Amino acid sequence: MSPRLPPSPRRSGAATALVFAAALLGNALGSSEIPAPVQTQPIALKGATVHPVSAPDIVAGTVVFENGKITALGADVAVPANAEIIDATGKHVYPGLISANTVLGLTEISAVRSTLDVAEQGAINPNARVAISINPDSELLPVVRANGILTALTVPEGGLISGQSAVLRMDGWTPEEMTVRSPAALHVRWPDMKIDRTPRARKSVEDQQKEIDKAQKTIRDAFAIARSYWQARKTPGPDFKSDLRWEGLLPVFDGTLPVFVHADTLAQIEAALAWAKEAQLKIVLVGGQDAWRVAPQLKETDTPVIIALATALPSRRDDPYDSAFSNAARLREAGVRFCIATNGQRSEAAHDRNLPYEASMASAFGLPRDEALKAVTHYPAQILGIGDQLGSLEPGKAATLIITSGDPLDFPTQIEAAFIDGRKIDLSNRQTRLRDKYLEKYRRK
Known part of the structure; x- marks a missing residue:
């Protein structure tokens, strides 16, 4: 019998990767938390300091909600006789936080491809819908809930026209139960405008510029073709053929679906604004790291900005160290509508729980504290078109708090209880279970 040769490095590496992936997937089968049941009786939160966000704070206030809606709040309000009364003396009541740029529900472990469903193949996918791909059992959802994030805009990645996002509740059995609004927006990712002029550049300056021009032309052509399709569809002739891609853009031209353009650098933002004017479209800017540089133009065109990461590093060597930290304050001073979010990358989904600290950083660099709170509650609700339902505590709005x-x-603040549409949410999650497990381990020593 001839001696067995050792496995090749390639095969050994592949086998190791498969074992590692299998181990990770074993922990990614789904969360064990059970979605909350529908609210069946009125609930009154009494004695807390109530922060409506859209109105002055109410000391020793009461919030009453029934059938998932806030029915009353104030210092002296009537409480239904059959209400469940929760003593919140010494506590604070806020609207649930809103994450306005994330891939929650589309990713689990960024290094394991089988847990990713964030992007479609190809550059032009306006018909791709996030809502049908959501994983309600994601382990990441209970984690963000535990830090007060109860609503999120889940966004598609990839290509130039990525698809349609959805506003989701962070609790539910199915994607349909979780959906607040779908589609919420069409997402365009403006091409990178940077040109590598170093000696190590893989392509010439001319070739890089050609690629940038080609990508921008692809976006313009797609919208031009879709607009022609929209016009032709109004009075279709015998030769008219339906195209699902262009069907996905029809709500944009009908004025019912906003266009969110992801752009960070000054060149990207200026190009996106010029295109929006040319195409006669109202856009929302997502990312906006250099938005403060064109604040007057953003104010003039009434272009809101979803600031993705208020804790980013400066984009240029000669930028002030706090250029990202003070971005929100500068936009506010210029009268630009804005909100604060995370960067929305698949690799950062596990850290979306840190959203409130992005706003906290902005408040340390010029943004008033009450404005920082609004930047993750009231303002994202308005920009996402759900301001009539969420973002503040008001009678008639959802009891999501x-x-x-x-x-x-x-x-140091702890989230002690959370309600989504009046349903009391389980705040336990994989991280809290691990914490309790190892606390018990050392308690026994």
Whole structure:
């Protein structure tokens, strides 16, 4: 019998990767938390400091909600006789936080491809819909809930026209139960405008510029073709043929679906604004790291900005160290509508729970504290078109709120209870279970 040769490095590496992936997937089968049942009786939160966000704070206030809606709030309101009364004396009540740029529900472990469903193949996918791909059992959803994030805009990635996002509740059995609004927006990812002029550049300056021009032309041509399709569809002739891609853009031209353009650098933002004017479209800017540089133009065109990461590093060597930290304050001073979000990358989905601290950083660099709170509650609700349902505590709005030990933008603050549409949410998650497990381990020593 001839001696067995050792496995090749390639085969050994592949086998190791498969074992590693299998181990990870074993922990990614789904969360064990059970979605909350529908609210069946009125609930009254009494004695807390109530922060409506859209109105002055109410000390020792009461919030009453029934059938998933807030029915009353104030210092002295009538409580239904059959209400469940929760004593919140010494606590604080805030609207649930809103994450306005994330891939929650589309990713689990960024290094394991089988847990990713964030992007379609190809550059032009306006018909791709996030809502049908959501994983309600994601382990990441309970984690963000535990830090007060109860609503999120889940966004598609990839290509130039990525698809349609959805506003989701962070609790539910199915994607349909989780959906607040779908589609919420069409997402365009403006091509990178940077040109590598170093000696190590893989392509010439001319070739790089050609690629940039080609990508921008692809976006313009797609919208031009879709507009022609929209016009032709109004009075279709015998030769008219339906195209699902262009069907996905029809709500844009009908004025019912906003266009969110992802752009960070000054060149990207200026090009996107010029295109929006040329195409006669109202857009929302997502990312906007250099938005403060064109604040007057954004104000003039009434272009809102979803700031993705208020804790980013400067984009240029000669930028002030706090250029990202003070971005929100500068936009506010210029009268530009804005909100604060995370960067929305698949690799950062596990850290979306840190959203309140992005706003906290902005408040440390010129943004008033009450504005920082609005930047993750009231303002994202308005920009996402759900301001009539969420973002503040008002009669008639959804009873989506949190009870806290203090300011939710502060690290030490604990989220003690959360309600989504009046349903009391389980705040346990994989991280809290691990914490309790190892606390018990050292307690026994």
